[in-house]
Amino acid sequence: DTEVTQTPKHLVMGMTNKKSLKCEQHMGHRAMYWYKQKAKKPPELMFVYSYEKLSINESVPSRFSPECPNSSLLNLHLHALQPEDSALYLCASSPRAARTGGSGTEAFFGQGTRLTVV
């Protein structure tokens, strides 16, 4: 199984809603990532989990709250989002985390969740 599965594929939420994005991989990867991509822009890193611990937070607003319950699962909890948070949210995983040479191995991406905040 070389897939990263993201659910849901599409999400529309109001500014007062609370929702969660889910990402799952069963490749035994120890690094997992959330990226945000707005139209015609490159994917931008939001968070990195390395061995189930948060290792990088790219100064993301607290209305985005990541969680890594186990080595296969990564969640992104959303609360009180703004319309400008509408974007494609991509999850990725890679075999090695930084202390064993991270980013020297390919990342495997999910198809993304297309989020619209109304």
Place this chain on the structure above:
Amino acid sequence: ILNVEQSPQSLHVQEGDSTNFTCSFPSSNFYALHWYRWETAKSPEALFVMTLNGDEKKKGRISATLNTKEGYSYLYIKGSQPEDSATYLCAFSSGNEKLTFGTGTRLTIIP
């Protein structure tokens, strides 16, 4: 702020022709350079991860070269096919787990 630039932004190529495009990245603190292919409605898919200056990698009709001293990588596609139509992204790593992506080159193959 790291600057990773790709050119051209978009490209139309006749089927059967060969093409190439460029990724420019910082030449300091280099650890790895990744290339990904992203087809519409699919996941980005890794093509190459390159770490050594002078590296050349090949996968079928696609190949890539790396010059870390001057901070650029080229991606080549030989004998373009319609299935090569996609956005090609490069991503720079300085050794932590962060990948900084370029804006991509959107390639369209004209049958």
